[in-house]
Amino acid sequence: MKPLEVTIKSKQNQQLKAWRKLKTSKGRQKAQRYLIEGWHLVEEAILSKAAIDKIIVSEANLALFNETFPTLNHPIEVLADFLVADLAETETSQGIFAVLAMATAKESWQPLANKYLLIDQVQDPGNLGTLIRTADAAGFDGIIIGDGTVDMYNDKVIRATQGSLWHLDIQQMALEKAIPLLQTHAVPVLATALYQKAIDYRTLDKTNPKVAIIVGNEGRGVQPTILEQADHLIYIPMYGKAESLNVAIAAAILMFHFV
Amino acid sequence: MKPLEVTIKSKQNQQLKAWRKLKTSKGRQKAQRYLIEGWHLVEEAILSKAAIDKIIVSEANLALFNETFPTLNHPIEVLADFLVADLAETETSQGIFAVLAMATAKESWQPLANKYLLIDQVQDPGNLGTLIRTADAAGFDGIIIGDGTVDMYNDKVIRATQGSLWHLDIQQMALEKAIPLLQTHAVPVLATALYQKAIDYRTLDKTNPKVAIIVGNEGRGVQPTILEQADHLIYIPMYGKAESLNVAIAAAILMFHFV
Incomplete structure (x- = not known):
C-alpha cells in the first residue's frame, strides 16, 4: 500500500486545493472534514482509531514514515517538499498531515456515562x-x-x-x-x-x-x-x-x- | 499635572525611540524598564502601586483618561494617535501604555512567608x-x-x-x-x-x-x-x-x- 513516489506535485492539484479549504471553518463545515498536522497528532489519530480519510506525507518524510508505520492500511499521498508550506498551519511544519472525517451529530445521543x-x-x-x-x-x-x-x-x-x-x-x-x-x-x-x-x-x-x-x-x-x-x-x-x-x-x- | 496637548508627535522623538526598545528582552535588560499596554493593566499597575515611571496616553484617549484618573500624580505623555501602532504590541491597541521599573534582585532576600x-x-x-x-x-x-x-x-x-x-x-x-x-x-x-x-x-x-x-x-x-x-x-x-x-x-x- 505504500506509495514510493510523489503523488502531489503542483499547487493546482485538485486534492491539494480541497485540503487547503480545510484551513477555514467554512471549508471544514462544507466538506465535513478537518486537517491535522505533525507527527504526534497523526500518530495519536492512528492509535486512537480516529476516522482518517487520508495521510499526507512530504517526500522528505517518506522513509521515516514507512519505518515508523510499517503495517498501516490508510490511503497515503506523498507531497512534493516545496508544497508543504502550502498546507502547513505552523511556521516550522513537520511535513506530515492527515485529513479526518468530523464526527456526525447523533439525534439519539444519551449521556450514559458518569x-x-x-x-x-x-x-x-x-x-x-x-x-x-x-x-x-x-x-x-x-x-x-x-x-x-x-x-x-x-x-x-x-x-x-x-x-x-x-x-x-x-x-x-x-x-x-x-x-x-x-x-x-x-x-x-x-x-x-x-x-x-x-x-x-x-x-x-x-x-x-x-x-x-x-x-x-x-x-x-x-x-x-x-x-x-x-x-x-x-x-x-x-x-x-x-x-x-x-x-x-x-x-x-x-x-x-x-x- | 495633566497635559492638555500632544507631547510626542514624531517617530523620531527620543522618548518614543527609547520606549520602542522596551519591546525586546535585550532592550528591557539594558534599561531595567518594561512596557505595559491596555486600560486594565495600567489601572492594575496604578492600584497596585507598581513602580510606574511614566504613563503614555493617546490623544484620542486623553479625555477618558483624565475622567478615569482625576487625581493621578504620575508623569504623563500624550502620544499623537498615528504613533499608537508604533508602540503597540497588540493589533487592536487601546492606546494607553505605561513604562515601569523592573524589580531589582535583593541579595539578602529571604522566604519569610508560607x-x-x-x-x-x-x-x-x-x-x-x-x-x-x-x-x-x-x-x-x-x-x-x-x-x-x-x-x-x-x-x-x-x-x-x-x-x-x-x-x-x-x-x-x-x-x-x-x-x-x-x-x-x-x-x-x-x-x-x-x-x-x-x-x-x-x-x-x-x-x-x-x-x-x-x-x-x-x-x-x-x-x-x-x-x-x-x-x-x-x-x-x-x-x-x-x-x-x-x-x-x-x-x-x-x-x-x-x-
Missing part, C-alpha cells in the same frame, strides 16, 4: 484545546460543546488537545438541550458562577460518581439562562488579589476535585 | 503568565523564577498575568540557591516528577501552612539536579488517556489543593 464537561461559548482556541486535554486526564467521559463556542476543528484547538479529542465522547449540542438529558440520567449539573449566588465547590458531595460541570465564556462566564437550568451554582474561593481564574484552570481544579 | 511557587525553565509566555495569575488566586505569597525561564517582562507574559505580577513577591533567582533557603525556613519543597519516582500529591500533609511547589519545562519537566534537592517528588494521578497535563494546569491543581 462525568461530563459542558462548554458554553469559550472563545480562545488554546483554552478549548486545554479543556479537552484536561478533561481526558481527569478521566471525564464526555464533553458537550455548546453553541457559540470556537470551532473545535480549528488547528490551534486540535494542537492544544494533544490528541485528547479522539479519547472522549465529544458532542456539539445546545446546552439548553443537553442539561435536561443529563438530569434525566441522574447526573447532577453544576455551573460555575459568581460568588454572590454560588456555593464553595468543596461543600458538594464528592461520592457520587456522576457529575456534569459547566464552564463559560472567558469574559462573561456562563450565560444566565444556562445557570438557571443547573442544579447547583458553584465557585472556587480565591485567596489573593487576582480577580478571576482562566477558564481552563478553573475547570481543571473542579474536574480533579470530582475525579 | 507559600511559594518555583518555576524551572517554563518557555511559553502564556503559561508563565497564567502560573503567576493562578498563584495569586490561590493565595500563594511568592514566586521564584529560575534561570532559563522565559522573560517575565515579555508583553504576552504580562497580559496573561492580568496584573498579578504586582500582587506577589516575585524573585528571579537560581532554584539551586532558592531551595536551600526555603528549607532553612522550614518550607517543605515539593517537585512535580514522573509517576515511577514520585508519590500522589494527595497523600502529603495538608495542614502545614508552609509549602513550596516546583513545576518545570513544558517538554522535559523539572531538571534532574533540581529534583534531587526537593524534599518530596509528587505527581498528579491521571485517569484517562492523556499523557500529561499543561504545566499551568498541573500547578493550579496542586496550589488549590494546598490552599
Whole structure:
C-alpha cells in the first residue's frame, strides 16, 4: 500500500486545493472534514482509531514514515517538499498531515456515562484545546460543546488537545438541550458562577460518581439562562488579589476535585 | 499635572525611540524598564502601586483618561494617535501604555512567608503568565523564577498575568540557591516528577501552612539536579488517556489543593 513516489506535485492539484479549504471553518463545515498536522497528532489519530480519510506525507518524510508505520492500511499521498508550506498551519511544519472525517451529530445521543464537561461559548482556541486535554486526564467521559463556542476543528484547538479529542465522547449540542438529558440520567449539573449566588465547590458531595460541570465564556462566564437550568451554582474561593481564574484552570481544579 | 496637548508627535522623538526598545528582552535588560499596554493593566499597575515611571496616553484617549484618573500624580505623555501602532504590541491597541521599573534582585532576600511557587525553565509566555495569575488566586505569597525561564517582562507574559505580577513577591533567582533557603525556613519543597519516582500529591500533609511547589519545562519537566534537592517528588494521578497535563494546569491543581 505504500506509495514510493510523489503523488502531489503542483499547487493546482485538485486534492491539494480541497485540503487547503480545510484551513477555514467554512471549508471544514462544507466538506465535513478537518486537517491535522505533525507527527504526534497523526500518530495519536492512528492509535486512537480516529476516522482518517487520508495521510499526507512530504517526500522528505517518506522513509521515516514507512519505518515508523510499517503495517498501516490508510490511503497515503506523498507531497512534493516545496508544497508543504502550502498546507502547513505552523511556521516550522513537520511535513506530515492527515485529513479526518468530523464526527456526525447523533439525534439519539444519551449521556450514559458518569462525568461530563459542558462548554458554553469559550472563545480562545488554546483554552478549548486545554479543556479537552484536561478533561481526558481527569478521566471525564464526555464533553458537550455548546453553541457559540470556537470551532473545535480549528488547528490551534486540535494542537492544544494533544490528541485528547479522539479519547472522549465529544458532542456539539445546545446546552439548553443537553442539561435536561443529563438530569434525566441522574447526573447532577453544576455551573460555575459568581460568588454572590454560588456555593464553595468543596461543600458538594464528592461520592457520587456522576457529575456534569459547566464552564463559560472567558469574559462573561456562563450565560444566565444556562445557570438557571443547573442544579447547583458553584465557585472556587480565591485567596489573593487576582480577580478571576482562566477558564481552563478553573475547570481543571473542579474536574480533579470530582475525579 | 495633566497635559492638555500632544507631547510626542514624531517617530523620531527620543522618548518614543527609547520606549520602542522596551519591546525586546535585550532592550528591557539594558534599561531595567518594561512596557505595559491596555486600560486594565495600567489601572492594575496604578492600584497596585507598581513602580510606574511614566504613563503614555493617546490623544484620542486623553479625555477618558483624565475622567478615569482625576487625581493621578504620575508623569504623563500624550502620544499623537498615528504613533499608537508604533508602540503597540497588540493589533487592536487601546492606546494607553505605561513604562515601569523592573524589580531589582535583593541579595539578602529571604522566604519569610508560607507559600511559594518555583518555576524551572517554563518557555511559553502564556503559561508563565497564567502560573503567576493562578498563584495569586490561590493565595500563594511568592514566586521564584529560575534561570532559563522565559522573560517575565515579555508583553504576552504580562497580559496573561492580568496584573498579578504586582500582587506577589516575585524573585528571579537560581532554584539551586532558592531551595536551600526555603528549607532553612522550614518550607517543605515539593517537585512535580514522573509517576515511577514520585508519590500522589494527595497523600502529603495538608495542614502545614508552609509549602513550596516546583513545576518545570513544558517538554522535559523539572531538571534532574533540581529534583534531587526537593524534599518530596509528587505527581498528579491521571485517569484517562492523556499523557500529561499543561504545566499551568498541573500547578493550579496542586496550589488549590494546598490552599
